[in-house]
Amino acid sequence: MADKKNKSILKTMGESQIWKSIIRSGVPRTRRQRMHAVLGSVFLHLHPARLPKHAVKLGYTWCMGGLSFFLFVNLTITGILLMFYYRPTVEYAYTDIIDLTEQVPLGIMRELHRWAAHSMVLVVWLHMLRVFMTGSYKPPREFNWGVGVLLMTMTMFLSFTGYLLPWDQLAIWAVTVGSNMARAHPFIGHEGPGASLLAIGDINLVHIGSDVRFALIGGRFVGEATLLRFYVIHCIAVPFIMMIFMAVHFWRIRKDGGISGPL
Amino acid sequence: MLETFKHTVDYLSTPTISFSILTVVTPILFPPTDWFDKINRKFGFYLLWTKTGLVAAMAAITLFFIIGYMDKNFNVILTKADNFPIVLMVYSIYYFTWLAMHKAYVNDERLEKGLKPSEYNDPDDKVLVWPDLVYIEFIALILFTVFLVVRSILVAAPLEEPANPASTPNPSKAPWYFLGLQEMLVYYDPWIAGIVLPIFCVVGLMAIPYMDINKKGDGYYSFKERRVGIFIFMYGWIVLWLFLIVLGTFFRGPNWNFYGPFEYWDAHKIVALNSVSLSEYFWVKLLGKGLPDNILLREFLGFLTVGGYLFVLPFVLAKTVLKDMLEAYGLTRFVALMIFGLVMFSLPLKMYLRWVANLSYFISIPEYFFNI
Incomplete structure (x- = not known):
């Protein structure tokens, strides 16, 4: 009886059936239990159980890769919450954004989302700088560097598509400037070199109503269709593809021998 | 002061x-x-x-x-x-x-x-995650x-007036992370600044590990x-x-237009715009004739320059200064390095030609939106 009383709450909890059923290994105290805690958790087993010492030093990794992932999760959560209030139509989009700050209690969700998005672009760039400066792209990690470059491109595209959604002057003109470049795509943009060669007789196959810019913004100018298209790309399409690439990225880190380090 | x-x-x-x-x-x-x-x-x-x-x-x-x-x-x-x-x-x-x-x-x-x-530690001396x-x-x-x-x-978070397709703000800027591309538009046509160079950026970055044969400095x-x-x-x-x-x-x-950071953004600032294409330099200014009607003849010098820069220059370099490099890297790597490197350095080159010689384009075929 006396022994039982002296036990800490944590220890009692750690030995309970509920705790053990969830965490499997109990409170990780011994070396064996601690390794088990990592291996037995679906989230933590992204990591190996043990790491070389330099791998846990901030000076080496800058934690930038982990922060990129954290920001992605953060943006997914804040993004889902924003979707409760936001309707992607020309009629409602702008007023919904105003409501987000003025009507919704503690309305900083849009701020959190926007600043996390800008931070993510920067953090991903810095992650690339770290990987380059430590030469971590060298064999056998060439492929994973490529996956990372694509993830970075997607991050910027994700940020770009999100830029339109507030439907203010800043948004449509930034997206107009950006999507106007697609006009000039060789062969498939109507003002690109070679587009006029794709014609049957006098009929141009690539014109303002059928080129790649039209496909991207769903119209001849940035309008209602663009808003819906960018909303779907921003909320569903790119995050979906990115998750697949992230899975490959993380898996390949482990398969390519874990974190890079001096031999 | x-x-x-x-x-x-x-x-x-x-x-x-x-x-x-x-x-x-x-x-x-x-x-x-x-x-x-x-x-x-x-x-x-x-x-x-x-x-x-x-x-x-x-x-x-x-x-x-x-x-x-x-x-x-x-x-x-x-x-x-x-x-x-x-x-x-x-x-x-x-x-x-x-x-x-x-x-x-x-x-x-x-x-x-x-x-x-x-960074080196004894490989057996690991820490627990x-x-x-x-x-x-x-x-x-x-x-x-x-x-x-x-x-x-x-x-x-910034929120300006509601979107108004009828009123274009001046300047209209892309999101900040794309402003480098927008700046390139000053020197290159949109099909290069907006499409070709970004693609070369991404593919070039991805190609780094395959082009870099230096095994040192890993980890x-x-x-x-x-x-x-x-x-x-x-x-x-x-x-x-x-x-x-x-x-x-x-x-x-x-x-x-360019404004110094401490300068007032005066929308009426007058900046001379008088860039001249290579064909005009050659036919009009040098030979004193009009531009020929045949596009290929008109732009032959531009084609020679661009072709020479992208295709002949690597060949010349491979035979002379970079002979050892070609041997060490092998043909495929060497070609890839040359293409990505030359495209990358074409940007500052083009910028300086614009600033120094007022050159608009090497090849200027606006009829087919083909300006380089």
Whole structure:
């Protein structure tokens, strides 16, 4: 009886059936239990159980890769919450954004989302700088560097598509400037070199109503269709593809021998 | 005194001057050869990567932003909520480049003495992820969340008037991370600046591990062992990407004209636009004739120049200066390096030709939207 009383709450909890059923290994105290805690958790087993010492030093990794992932999760959560209030139509989009700050209690969700998005672009760039400066792209990690470059491109595209959604002057003109470049795509943009060669007789196959810019913004100018298209790309399409690439990225880190380090 | 400083900064930020300064300084800061290394040592550029250098540079950047904040013209640009990331970018890029270079210098010295890099530990001496890594991640996550929450409370996300397709703001700017591309539009047609160069950027970055045959410097910070590679990367990243973003954000005003950071954005500023294409230079100015009707004849000199730059130059280099390189790298790698390298260096080349010779295009076929 006396022994039982002296036990800490944590220890009692750690030995309970509920705790053990969830965490499997109990409170990780011994070396064996601690390794088990990592291996037995679906989230933590992204990591190996043990790491070389330099791998846990901030000076080496800058934690930038982990922060990129954290920001992605953060943006997914804040993004889902924003979707409760936001309707992607020309009629409602702008007023919904105003409501987000003025009507919704503690309305900083849009701020959190926007600043996390800008931070993510920067953090991903810095992650690339770290990987380059430590030469971590060298064999056998060439492929994973490529996956990372694509993830970075997607991050910027994700940020770009999100830029339109507030439907203010800043948004449509930034997206107009950006999507106007697609006009000039060789062969498939109507003002690109070679587009006029794709014609049957006098009929141009690539014109303002059928080129790649039209496909991207769903119209001849940035309008209602663009808003819906960018909303779907921003909320569903790119995050979906990115998750697949992230899975490959993380898996390949482990398969390519874990974190890079001096031999 | 302060006015003189502001005028000097305005003058130095002119793209021609600021870009030239960076182009000259980058190879000295990241010396790819012994010659540049000597200059670096002689003028003490390496001091930038010491702790004193860090404090001095951070203080200089901060002082610049404080002066900018108090200046009524720069204040307008600086306090736009969406320009705040650029301020963070300037700080963080410098800090992390410093961190990498600082560690690289330490390792370079260790390697010279025959020691292992400072990251090295006995491979059998490992730490446990729980708790050694998990708690670091947890703290990083909390700190970053605090940063985001505080920033969100302090700085409202920007929201301008409702979208109005009938009223084009002047200047219309892309999101800040694409401003480098928008800046390239000044020198290249949209199909190159907006499509070809970005694709080359992405594919070129992805190709780095396959083109770099230097096995050294894997898994630790180092400079000397990889100096050419690091120099090329830094030139592309800092000068051709990040600097163009800063230029596009702070120094480009109405009509995409250049304005010094302390200059008032006067929409009526008159800038002479009189760039001339290579064919006009040749046919009209040199031969004194009109432009021929045949497009291929009209632009033959442009085709020769571009073709020569992209296809003949690598061949000549392979036979002469880079003979050893071709042997070491093999044909495929050499060709890839040449193509990505030449396309990358075509950007500064084109910029200078525009500034110095007013050259608009090498090949100018507006009939087919084909301008290079």
